[in-house]
Amino acid sequence: MVDIAQQLAQVHERIAQAEQRFNRAPGSVSLLAATKTCAPEAILTAASCGQRVFGENYLQEGLTKIEALKKENFEWHFIGPIQSNKTRDIASHFSWVHSVDRLKVAQRLSDQRPSDLDVLSICLQVKTSDETSKSGVLPKDLIKLAKEVALIPNLSLRGLMTVPAITHDFEEQRKPFKVLYDLWCELRNIGFELDTLSIGMTDDLEAAIAEGATLVRIGTAIFGSRSQKST
Template identity: 55%
Template sequence: MSSIADNIESVTRRIQKATIDAGRDAGSVKLLAVSKTRPADDISTAALAGQLAFGENYLQEALDKIGQLTDIPELEWHFIGPIQSNKTRAIAEHFSWVHSVDRLKVAQRLNDQRPDGQPPLNICLQVNIDQEPSKSGCQPEEAIALALAISELPSLRLRGLMAIPDPQQPDEERRQSFRRLADLRHAINLQLPPDLALDTLSMGMSDDLEAAIAEGATWVRVGTALFGARVKTG
């Protein structure tokens, strides 16, 4: 079995090749290691291999690991799961990024609960880009107004958009979904002042990161290709 360090090196090479193939600047795409259900030891191992950004879906599990790993202060924690209103305070206190904001009420709570003295919380607006009935995310036609409202909250920094296209789509249709998200970011940026322009597209996972990078991804969220098949909980 490949080690976590070997897997990080392999995925990093994929990202670098896809970035070059897309004609983009080296280093313009970052790897977010999706560490949900993984023990703190796996995160420590990944950190030793140079991976410092980790995405978590489940708040209590994430808080437990954050508490266990205080000896690695360089870790950057990203919340990427659905957000319940009663969980916003802990998210605002312990994370650097939130990729899954899909309504203004949640954004306002994160803004109000971000502790004084901490930098603004980096926010991605999650968009239900394929308009799937069972998936989280705002509808594409709602995104511009929601982004403009969030951009005015002083303790948040709206960075960009996140989407999870339907994994059952054929590859070309999935790539079109990534393209629609990139086009939506462009449309939002036309409405924002230049100093607030969105610079982030969080899209692409283990199986489709190359297509996402070709369409402009700046964060790719990878779990299985780094840590192996996900451990089921519950």
Template identity: 50%
Template sequence: MTFISANLQAVRDRIRLAAAVAGRNADSIGLLAVSKTMPAERVRDAAAAGQRAFGENYVQEGVDKARQLAGLGLEWHFIGPLQSNKTRPVAETFAWVHSIDRLKLAERLSAQRPADLPPLNVCVQVNVSGEDTKSGCTLEEAPALCRAVAALPNLRLRGLMAIPAPADEMTAQREPLARLRQLFEQLNREGLSLDTLSMGMSHDLEAAVLEGATMVRIGTAIFGERKKPQGSEQ
């Protein structure tokens, strides 16, 4: 067993235990392995251990990995901040984008999605902690943005994503995640039929599961600590 397969098993065990505490079915919680800055061979190792969905933050790195590993049948999710001038390769390569925070971005992805591919699955990113340094629309802006995105062709609005401010204590971790869940429930009551709450990372996986996450994004707990890439390419 490789260290990546052992780590994957440990993360899956954490999900199962958290789901049991929450009274949920663990199968309702998807695991997205965040492979940003990791070499393609580590992704290949994770795939050999049964992982199929991978998250990337940097456009060119993600596109290169998707092409290199095209024969493995993997599902690629773009989860980082996205510049408007870099939407085309994302629209052409990825199955999901979690980081929609403005309508212009969604409109470009919709226009650039190839006709021979299924609609691009997207989530609206919400800045639930109100941090100046974080991407995402505000809680107040989110309903209008979600409705506008849902109306675009070639996209399928699946749900909401958030990256809350780090916190060590469970109650503090759950508070911003609860705000996202409440917004998710509100939008569903208003008829948007969302099915995805993309929230929870290595440090707050349990809190996210307790608050209803349907997809957790785990990097460090699977691949180990990573080095920040040179430059600021997104």
């Protein structure tokens, strides 16, 4: 059985060591606990250790957990692919969405955001690999999309996200993150007030921190291996 408290402490130590190794300010990288396939009890265990920000990949699974844990003051992020017919529930139940990759989705999230909630914080997902399974706006189309999204009400464009191709070579891991960091800087230089670079998971968080991550999305290293899939 996975010792979630111990695993969570080890992840925080990895983050701190990477911050020091790559001359990042201490505490400059925040942790989102990715809870795909995790039971509410596992989330509560992480919460008892101080973790308050959680991310879900699958909408129905996420909604079930949000309802089960509604008495807790958690911040929920949607980090998975977005189907247009599911934007209403995403807009109604999450504080952040990391995976916006087209104008239609952004507009629907805005239109369907309940008026009694704060604006929805979003990241634009950028495609940094040639894998057909990976979603995201192409780098060449990013500025146009960012300008369009910035005009939409009820949304706050906070940053960029990517899910790169899997590799275990450290220098290869850094390359797509560097691409995203450069795009992030380009947008900031032309006036976008971005504060979030959502990159890095269990196997590549050090490479992400080396290339400017402000938030890493960690699941397996905290909760153990997951195989079950929900929708």
